[in-house]
C-alpha cells in the first residue's frame with residue numbers, strides 16, 4: 276500500500292483519461308488531489324461532491340485504479356502481505372492488551388462504548404500519549420489526529436499521563452492534532468481531511484470522540500433514521516479506508532441507549548446499531564465498577580474469543596491497577 280502511494284505520486288490527476296484542466300480543478304478543490312484518493316473514491320460521492328456526471332466519475336475512478344494498480348480484488352496472499360504490516364498499540368493496561376490480542380490494531384476500527392463516565396474519553400487520551408512512545412514500549416513512534424465532538428479534549432490530562440509514562444509532555448502535546456467538530460457534516464469533512472494531515476505528519480491514530488453524539492442529536496425520530504445511518508455508514512467507511520491506506524488505528528467512542536426491549540439483564544445497546552457494529556472490527560463495552568475500576572468486555576471480534584477484564588482509571592491514566 277505504502278509502495279503504491281509513492282509510485283502514484285509521479286502521475287498527476289491530469290494524466291487520467293477524461294480529466295481536463297477544468298475537471299482537474301474541480302477535483303482538486305474538493306480534495307481529490309491524487310491518484311490514490313480517486314482510485315478509492317465512490318462514483319456517487321465523487322459525482323455529488325465535484326458536480327460531474329456519475330458516468331464520467333466512474334470512468335475517472337477506473338482510470339485512477341488502473342494507474343494506481345488497485346484491482347477490485349486482492350488475492351489471499353496479497354491480503355496476508357498487507358496484514359503483515361499490522362502494528363499494535365498498547366492501551367496502557369496489560370489486561371486489556373491481552374484481551375485484544377496485543378493491543379489496538381492498525382488497519383481497523385476499534386469502538387469503545389459505554390455509559391457516561393465509563394472511561395471512553397480517558398482511554399482516548401491515553402492512546403494519544405501511547406502512540407508517541409517507542410515501539411519497544413508498545414507505542415508506534417507516531418502522531419494522533421483527534422476529532423473532538425463534545426469538547427472533552429484536555430491537554431492537562433495529556434500532560435499528567437505523559438509524565439506518568441516518563442515521556443516529555445510538551446513533545447507529546449505537539450504530536451496531537453485536535454479538531455473540534457461542530458456538527459455531523461463537519462465531522463465527516465474532518466475525517467475526509469485526515470489524509471491531508473497524514474501527508475504532513477506520521478499519523479497512526481485517528482480518534483473520533485464521540486462518533487455518534489452529533490448524529491444522535493441531529494437525526495431524531497424514525498423519519499430521519501435512514502439518512503442518519505447512511506451518513507454514519509459513509510463516515511465509518513472513510514475512516515476504515517484511511518486506516519488501510521495509512522496503516523493506522525481508528526479508535527472511536529460511542530454511548531449507549533437504554534433498550535430494555537432488546538437486551539434482558541443488560542439494558543444497554545450502542546448508538547448507531549448495525550452500521551457501527553458491522554464496520555468496527557473490535558468493539559469494547561465498558562462498565563463502571565468500584566472506585567476507578569472499569570470492566571472491559573470484548574464483543575463480536577472476527578478472530579479473538581469474547582471475554583472481559585478489569586482496568587483501572589487514575590490520575591496517571593489507564594493501567595491494570597494492581
Ligand code: GTP
Nearest residue numbers: 390391392393394395396397398530567588589590
Ligand atoms: P461520556 O463522554 O460522558 O459518555 O463519558 P466517558 O466514558 O468519556 O467518561 P470519561 O472518560 O470522561 O471518564 C470519566 C471518569 O474518568 C471519571 O468518572 C473519573 O473516574 C475518571 N477521571 C477523569 N479524569 C480523571 C483524573 O484526572 N484523575 C482521576 N483519578 N480520574 C479521572
Ligand code: MG
Nearest residue numbers: 395396397427
Ligand atoms: Mg467522553
